[in-house]
Amino acid sequence: MPSAVKKVEEPAEHRDISRPAFGIEAYVVKESVSLRQGPAFTSSIKATLQDGEALRILENRNGWYHVITESGLKGWVRSNLVGPRNLSKTLMATAFNDSIMPRFSAQLFIDKNKPYRVIYLQFADGKTSKPYSIIKRIARAYQKKVYHGTVTVHLIKPNSRKPVKTYTFKGLEISDIPLPVLPVGILYGLKLNESAVKLYIFAPEDISRNKLLNMARKASATYEYPFEKTEIIVRSLDSKKCRLYYVEDAYGEDYAFDRCGPPSS
Numbered sequence: 001m002p003s004a005v006k007k008v009e010e011p012a013e014h015r016d017i018s019r020p021a022f023g024i025e026a027y028v029v030k031e032s033v034s035l036r037q038g039p040a041f042t043s044s045i046k047a048t049l050q051d052g053e054a055l056r057i058l059e060n061r062n063g064w065y066h067v068i069t070e071s072g073l074k075g076w077v078r079s080n081l082v083g084p085r086n087l088s089k090t091l092m093a094t095a096f097n098d099s100i101m102p103r104f105s106a107q108l109f110i111d112k113n114k115p116y117r118v119i120y121l122q123f124a125d126g127k128t129s130k131p132y133s134i135i136k137r138i139a140r141a142y143q144k145k146v147y148h149g150t151v152t153v154h155l156i157k158p159n160s161r162k163p164v165k166t167y168t169f170k171g172l173e174i175s176d177i178p179l180p181v182l183p184v185g186i187l188y189g190l191k192l193n194e195s196a197v198k199l200y201i202f203a204p205e206d207i208s209r210n211k212l213l214n215m216a217r218k219a220s221a222t223y224e225y226p227f228e229k230t231e232i233i234v235r236s237l238d239s240k241k242c243r244l245y246y247v248e249d250a251y252g253e254d255y256a257f258d259r260c261g262p263p264s265s
Contacts, residue, residue, distance in 0.1 A: 023056030023068065024186045024202060028077075029087040029179070031115065037077035039064030046075045052090030055082060064179040068131060080179040084189050089116050092146045100141050105135065108142075109156075116147040120154045123161070128155045128164040139169040149176070180219035184211055185234065196229040202237040209244070210258055214253065218248035233260050 028049045036043040039061045047069075049055075055067040055077075064076045085091055093116065097108045105125070111118035120179030121138065123130065139153050149171035154163035177192055180199070184207050199219060203212060212234055218231040234244040242260035247253065256263040 023058045024084045024188055025083050026057050026065075026083075026186075026188075027088045027091065028053045028055065028056050028081065029083045029089075030081050033077055033081045035067070035069070035073065035077055037075060039066070039076045039112070043076065047073060049077070050090070052088045052094075057082070057186050060182060060184055060186055062162055063183055065186070078097065078181065079187070080181045083179050083187055085177070087190060089146055096142060096145045100138070100145070104138055106138070114152075116151075117149065118152045118154070120156050122156050122158060126158050128157060130155070130166075135167055138168065143169065143171065143237075151158045161181050176221050180222040182215060182219060183213050186237070196231070197227055198231040198233070203231060203234050203243060204237050205239070207243075212244045213246070213255060216244060217248075217253070220246065220248045222252070237259070 008056050011082040018176055023025040026052050031051050034045045037046055043251060047218075049069070054070055055065075056256065058068060058074075060066075060079060061076075063079050065082060066074070066239045067072045067082070077122070077158065082240040084215040093108070093110060101108050104123070104193055106121050106123045110116060111120065119142065121135070126178035135155070139151055143151055144206065151169050151171075153167045153169065155165040155167075156163055171216055175188070177197070179190075182201065185201045185203035187199060188202055190196045201215075201219075203215070207215075216232045216234065219232055221228045229249040230247065231243070234246075235241060236243055240257055244255060244257055245259045245263075254263065
């Protein structure tokens with residue numbers, strides 16, 4: 001196996017941090033994230049968290065999430081560095097290796113220097129003379145499930161460091177999805193459909209309508225070209241009632257309070 005390659009492996013045994021039931025489940029969505037003592041960049045670093053690590057979000061203080069890790073360590077992280085499970089490439093790559101790769105009797109490896117943009121395939125029979133159609137099927141499935149951008153695929157033999165064949169597949173859509181820094185509330189869901197993005201946010205009951213609207217506008221401003229449409233649904237953190245529906249596209253913005261859909265719906 002190439003020295004610059006890491007195998008996508010089973011994650012460590014999961015410890016249930018949903019008991020006792022508190023906070024909102026989230027995951028680290030960047031390669032490494034600093035867990036800080038307080039809600040500021042000048043605060044000391046308590047630990048470094050890795051992509052895919054599970055957390056519980058306890059509160060949001062001016063764009064900083066107060067979180068607790070699976071090991072019980074508490075600290076603060078910037079709100080645009082953690083998010084829903086489907087945004088963690090590490091977790092999505094692991095799921096892909098478990099569910100898709102066995103169908104092709106192959107193993108998937110990730111390039112350490114260009115993670116997720118460059119992958120290595122090794123087939124169980126050791127052959128590299130596979131039809132292009134099979135390589136394309138794997139690559140396209142990988143792009144849909146793990147990394148949407150342009151992907152380079154190297155075919156390797158067992159115990160070999162040198163790629164035998166290399167293929168490049170153009171990206172299907174936007175490769176990296178930015179997350180907003182939320183001054184209030186907690187992001188608990190995100191859906192991407194080509195150039196449109198939909199955010200799902202929990203907010204405390206006592207947050208005023210004006211603050212909710214300003215938060216939605218700031219969050220929407222994160223998604224400039226090539227994003228063409230942003231929808232934001234805000235629910236109450238406690239009652240789960242709809243607090244705000246916000247949409248922004250080429251025609252401008254529209255919003256409705258106490259709804260989870262457009263004013264006309």
